[in-house]
Amino acid sequence: MSTHLITRDSLPDLGKAAGHKFDYGHALVLSGGPGRTGAARMAARAALRVGAGLVTLGVPPAAQMEVAAQVTAIMIKRIGDAQALGDMLQDNRLNALCAGPALGLDDRAADLVRVLLHSGRNCVLDADALTLIARDRALMQALHGGCVLTPHGGEFARLFPDIAETVQGDAPIAVKADATRKAAARSGAVVLLKGSETVVAHPGGVCTVHSATGDRAAPWLATAGAGDVLAGLITGLLARGLAPAEAAKAATWLHVSCALHFGPGLIAEDLPDCLPAVFRDLAL
Ligand SMILES: NC(=O)C1=CN([C@@H]2O[C@H](COP(=O)(O)OP(=O)(O)OC[C@H]3O[C@@H](n4cnc5c(N)ncnc54)[C@H](OP(=O)(O)O)[C@@H]3O)[C@@H](O)[C@H]2O)[C@@H](O)CC1
Numbered sequence: 001m002s003t004h005l006i007t008r009d010s011l012p013d014l015g016k017a018a019g020h021k022f023d024y025g026h027a028l029v030l031s032g033g034p035g036r037t038g039a040a041r042m043a044a045r046a047a048l049r050v051g052a053g054l055v056t057l058g059v060p061p062a063a064q065m066e067v068a069a070q071v072t073a074i075m076i077k078r079i080g081d082a083q084a085l086g087d088m089l090q091d092n093r094l095n096a097l098c099a100g101p102a103l104g105l106d107d108r109a110a111d112l113v114r115v116l117l118h119s120g121r122n123c124v125l126d127a128d129a130l131t132l133i134a135r136d137r138a139l140m141q142a143l144h145g146g147c148v149l150t151p152h153g154g155e156f157a158r159l160f161p162d163i164a165e166t167v168q169g170d171a172p173i174a175v176k177a178d179a180t181r182k183a184a185a186r187s188g189a190v191v192l193l194k195g196s197e198t199v200v201a202h203p204g205g206v207c208t209v210h211s212a213t214g215d216r217a218a219p220w221l222a223t224a225g226a227g228d229v230l231a232g233l234i235t236g237l238l239a240r241g242l243a244p245a246e247a248a249k250a251a252t253w254l255h256v257s258c259a260l261h262f263g264p265g266l267i268a269e270d271l272p273d274c275l276p277a278v279f280r281d282l283a284l
């Protein structure tokens with residue numbers, strides 16, 4: 001099966017036409033507890049900058065004040081437990097969900113991931129959510145075609161240990177692509193395997209690669225939280241109505257483009273604020 005490249009020319013039209021904020025979707029990003037809210041805040045900011053109409057951070061009550069002191073355009077909703085998340089998801093306008101960045105690995109986090117998966121909504125599962133899914137067969141079985149899994153190499157090995165055996169070290173991109181394709185087929189979800197070469201595989205078998213090499217080399221992306229921002233970009237594009245694989249591919253291109261725009265000295269929180277310049281370059 002062939003593998004395609006993610007390029008500027010393969011991007012969908014990311015411009016906004018007429019309409020109001022609800023036409024661009026409402027994303028919900030789940031936050032971890034006190035002292036662990038930065039990752040979700042970066043993801044939420046990325047979702048808003050990439051054009052989601054509204055973004056809400058779902059915070060444990062103990063973290064509410066910490067988050068409130070840091071965000072402005074992003075909204076906050078207290079989510080104490082799985083019941084509260086279920087109640088919030090009664091609102092069908094919440095059309096893109098994100099769980100994982102610094103969410104934690106406790107029972108509350110696992111319960112939230114379970115509710116999110118059983119809602120059937122489009123969602124991005126990153127970081128701790130992936131570790132929780134790797135530990136719990138029922139969560140793995142609840143994955144569906146609206147899910148985008150965004151593992152780095154360590155998380156990929158936790159989720160798919162047998163498949164990961166083939167991608168140890170500096171495996172050629174064709175081997176990495178084949179492994180990601182197998183992971184997508186097994187999980188029934190879109191799988192985005194991160195790295196300087198990022199692979200996006202659809203469960204149906206279509207596979208695309210973004211190569212951050214040559215004039216797209218972006219080594220400054222090797223910085224804490226860069227993956228959390230990528231999760232937010234995908235979530236924002238899901239909110240805007242892109243299909244899961246399309247959102248994953250476009251977000252990957254935008255993420256590297258933001259890093260290239262900023263250049264040396266980049267830290268993760270710089271990435272979302274480079275989007276306006278990247279969008280201007282795209283003549284949006
Ligand atoms: N500002 C914030 O709030 C931030 C919060 N964050 C939050 O921290 C939490 C923990 O996330 P995490 O990814 O740091 O740790 P974990 O899940 O243990 O995985 C690391 C293990 O995997 C392995 N590994 C193999 N290949 C790898 C690869 N390509 N890239 C990376 N690792 C790779 C690696 O093994 P090694 O290569 O070192 O042998 C190592 O043993 C999570 O909630 C996250 O959201 C961070 O996002 C940072 C910013």
Ligand SMILES: Nc1ncnc2c1ncn2[C@@H]1O[C@H](COP(=O)(O)OP(=O)(O)O)[C@@H](O)[C@H]1O
Pocket residue numbers: 127152194195196197198212217218219220221222223224225226227228229230255
């Ligand atoms: N050398 C590199 N070149 C290009 N992209 C990179 C490089 N190193 C890391 N990245 C990208 O940065 C992000 C790192 O994500 P991740 O490993 O989840 O970190 P974190 O958990 O700290 O957010 C991924 O999108 C990955 O593709």
